[in-house]
Amino acid sequence: MQYLLLIHADESGWDKMPKSQQEQGMAAYMSYSEALKNAGVLVGANRLQPTSASSTVKFRDGKTTVLNGPYAESKEQLGGYYLIDVADLDECPGAHHGTMEVRPIR
Amino acid sequence: MPESSQFARDIAQRVARESYGKLVAFLAKRTRDVAAAEDALSEAFAAALRDWPITSVPKNPQAWLMTVAKRKIIDAARSAQVSAASQEHQILLQEELSTLELSDFPDERLGLMFACAHPSIDPNIRSPLILQTVLGLNAMEIGSAFLVTPEAMGQRLARAKHKIKIAGIPFRIPDISELSGRLEVVLEAVYAAYANGWSDPINSQNNLAEEAIWLGRVVTELLPNEPEALGLLALMLFLQSRKNARRNDAGNFVPLNKQDPKLWTIHMFNEAELLLHKAGGMKVMGRYQLEAAIQSVHTSRRFSGITDWAAILDFYDALHKITQSSVVAINRAVALSEVKDPQAGLDALPNLDKNPQLANFQPYHAARAALLSRANKHQEAMTAYGLAIGLEGDAAIRAFLIEQQSTVLETYRSKTRLPLSPTAI
Incomplete structure (x- = not known):
């Protein structure tokens, strides 16, 4: 089964971290990605720009409107994703940083 | 052929x-x-x-049922509109199903229970889901036991099954590394079913207590070396052994200290003792073993005629350390009152300001009322009994509490000859 692992974390929290801690965090993500790759389950992965770079596009009454980024008030934001292919839910790895939402692909 | 028809029906059932x-x-x-x-x-x-x-009962009825059910699943899958990817899955599935050896298939009920009690399933539906899938109870039976309408229960069960399917929840016993945490959830679901049946001892429709014991047996058969699984089964058997003593012939509630030990079911608490002993030998303590140990002390009143409250207090101390539960704290306070005095028990009761959820918890007020009454604080006891009576749903227990309350009132009147303040009644 394919699962999309959505990483939700506090963006501002990351920026407030000292450089050494950020580097540690990055290293953890790198080795996590490496482990998924080596296990042969990684389909794709990406980091996302912060939500300040985000826009919302709506199509209403025949008109397209573009708005400033969504849910600025929520505490955790989508920061990146992994797309993996594993046997079942219990094989999905957890996250050390932020919260990992595990969504099966239809 | 009414006779053979009845025979076939009996076998099928x-x-x-x-x-x-x-x-x-x-x-x-x-x-x-x-x-x-x-x-x-x-x-x-x-x-x-x-x-x-008509055809006579097959030699291996279980295999016969499996063959028919398998065919129904394959037919249903064929007739459903399916995508190319899932068609491929269906073919694999059909191949696997059709090559099965039917006479001796593995018992995978525990895997099913782990799927139903998976952390990603809503905690409130885990226990009903296990009852339905492992025991075949329907939404109406489960709904009435959990005080939910059959329609609502049916919908919640259907949603949970759908989640198992689309979220890819596996049907297997977790690895050793995560077994204890996951097993706890399964045991919790089984105990929830038992507690539900236990609180309703009269209603013969509600067999949940026995069904839960049966589930407990399934777990211990398949995981014979898990001390907490043994502890839970022991706990349920201790409690169940006292079933017949909990109501008198008139249907009135009989509290534990007034129960006639001769009415307790010997073979059940003997089995419970053996299970608890076996669990103890594995040297990993846990909440179910401690709760079973407490029941074991209560049950040994049968031989000694007395209750060893000091031992019970020790077990409650250990249990409170593990669980930090305010419900355990209430029981601990009662045990303490027996070891020391009623005032010590009152002082040890959890504080309502810090535990506001206890304000609507009947056992808190009932325990407090009994302690207040024993401490000769009659007016406060009257009020506490009033709250407990108002919160109790079971008619027999309510009648018992009303009787206790009037005893307090009589004692108060005989001692003071003063009118009781209206708020206390």
Whole structure:
């Protein structure tokens, strides 16, 4: 089964971290990605720009409107994703940083 | 052929009772679709009731049911509109199902229970889900036990089964590294079923207590070296051994200290003692073993005539350390009052300001009322009994509490001859 692992974390929290801690965090993500790759389950992965770079596009009454980024008030934001292919839910790895939402692909 | 028809019906019902969960577990594990497995099985049972009286009962009824159910699943999958990817899956599935050895298939009920009690399933539906999938109880039976309408229960069960299917929840016993945490959830679901049946001892429709014991047996059969699983089964058997003593002939509630130990079921608490002893030998303590140990002390009143409250207090101390539960704290306070004095018990009760959820918890007010009464604080005891009576749903227990309250009132009047303040009544 394919699962999309959505990483939700506090963006501002990351920026407030000292450089050494950020580097540690990055290293953890790198080795996590490496482990998924080596296990042969990684389909794709990406980091996302912060939500300040985000826009919302709506199509209403025949008109397209573009708005400033969504849910600025929520505490955790989508920061990146992994797309993996594993046997079942219990094989999905957890996250050390932020919260990992595990969504099966239809 | 009314006789052979009855015979076939009896066999079908016996097989249903004994193999329902095994058949569901086996089929659902391979299809990941609990609802489809249940539907196929219910059709297979209907076919058995129809065919067996005419064709005679097959040599291996379980294998017969499995063959029919399997065919129903394959037919249903064929007729459904399916995408190319899932068609491929269906072909694999059909191949696997058709090559099965039917006479001796593995017992995968525990895997099914772990799927139903998976952390990603809503905690409130885990216990009902296990009762339905492993025991075959319907939404009406489960709904009435959990005080939910059959429609609402049916919907919640259907949603949970759908989640198992689409979220890819596995049907297996977790690895050693995560077994204890996951097993705890399964045991919790089994105990929730038991507690539900226990609180309703009169209603013969509600067999949940016995069903939960049966589930406890399934778990210990398949995981014989898990001390907490043994502890839970021991706990349930201790409690169940006192079932017949909990109400008198008139149907009135009899508190534990007034129960006649001769009415307790010997073979049940003997078995419980053995299980607890075996669990203790594994040297890993846990909440179910401690709760069972407390019940064991209560039950040994049968031999000694007295209750060893000091031992019970020790167990409650240990239990409170593990659970940090305010409910345990209430029980601990009662044990302390027996070891020291009622005032010590009152002082040890959890504080309502810090535990506001206890304000609507009947056992808190009932325990406090009894302690206040023993401490000769009659007016406060009257008020506390009033709150406990108002919160109690069971008529027999309510009648018992009302009787206790009037005893307090009489004692108060005989001692003071003063009118009671209206707020206390």
